[in-house]
Amino acid sequence: MLIPNTTIWHTRVQNVDSLLTAAGPQGTEVYRLATVCQVGLEPPLVSISPNPEYPICSLIDKAGYFGLNLMAESQTAIVQRCYGMPRHHPDKAALLGLRVEHTDRGTPLLLECVQSLEVRVEQAWNSGDHRTYIGEVVVRQPRGLAQERSHRFGGRTPAARRLLKRIVCQSGAYDLLFRIRHRHRPPLTIEQGTRQHVPSAASEASPHSPPSQ
Amino acid sequence: MGLPTIVSPYLATAVLDGGVGLLTSAARGRINVMTASFFAESSHLPVLLRVAVAPGTLTHELVSESGWFGLSVLCKGQEEWALGCGSGSGREIPKFDRWGIDYDLTSNGVPLLRDALTTSECRVVARVPLKDHTLFVGEIVASFTQTRRSFRDPLLVSELRTYVGAPMMTAPC
Secondary structure (H helix, E strand, C coil), X not given: CEEEXXXXXXXXXXXXCEEEEEEECCEXXXXXXXXXXXXXXXXXXXXXXXXXXXXHHHHHHXXXXXXXXXXXXXXXXXXXXXXXXXXXXXXXXXXXXXXXXXXXXXXXXXXXXXXXXXXXXXXXXXXXXXXXXXXXXXXXXXXXXXXXCECECCCCCCHHHHHHHHHHHHHCHHHHHHHHHHHHCCCCCHHHHHHHHCHHHHHHCCCCCCCCC | CCCCCCCCHHHHHCCCCCECEEEEEEECCEEEEEEXXXXXXXXXXXXXXXXXXXXXXXXXXXXXXXXXXXEEECECCCHHHHHHCCCCCCCCCCHHHHCCCCEEECCCCCEEECCCCEEEEEXXXXXXXXXXXXXXXXXXXXXXXXXXHCCCCECEHHHHHHHHCXXXXXXXX
């Protein structure tokens, strides 16, 4: 049975977690990112969409470079701690206990992850309530965790929970629950449901303004 | 039906790990599905995602013409669809039929898959030409989860590589 998705997170387009890094005046800025994808093969281009309310965007705009660090399955604790960090802490890498190295252009890259990329920004524009960057990979450095699996968005589901969910889904109980629920309360649209989770963004969303049409 | 023996350049040379999906499109009575791994969320509000498509593909032509596309996220167990729809052109192969992929057309003419992990209908709100791809930014106007598959994790590029025995691309540059 197909059931309506009522938030953008239900679409499952967010798949793996990365940590975005940029050099700040007093340390290394870090931002957890699940909105990354490749957008070109030759040369390799990548795209990210961080929230411009965070200081990392102005640092990237100023430097013209950013670091993209793909996290490993075993690094859940670090990824989760990124949620609770004070937004304006001057050295988030130090706060998280992350070791970094700097490229020739001063871009900080994490030493412990699957791989680190240094990316040169080619285009940037505000897209809804996020800011989209397109950049070319100029440094690609595999790290010690290169043989590990990627860190899935939201972390790995525990085996017992997965088994329970499988039983509920395949038995039809999940479908029945949704039918009953939606009979009494029609599902929200994806825009309405997402808005409930990002109320502050709703009033501050900027118009979509890509560089070209 | 055998799987293609040629590994897509996307699988062979991708520098990032990420989800694998099927991009669907239709225009002027033509319909197509192709594998996509160059996609991500762009914005919460409005609800936007972006997907990069190579010019010259039938999908590029159909999305450009219709202004709509569907993006269906695949899960583990759907590797054959990912590999099958990622090789060969929709101009030569009726891929929905060849790979037995069921779909329904929305009122906007977008094919949405019945049996992917999730399937979303998107209206193109911007297109950005890049070096060897075009980035289509789409607003999600409707999206669905297949409950029979919802306990599964999305299929990743790295898992597809493992499935076909391709090496991981971890060489420094």
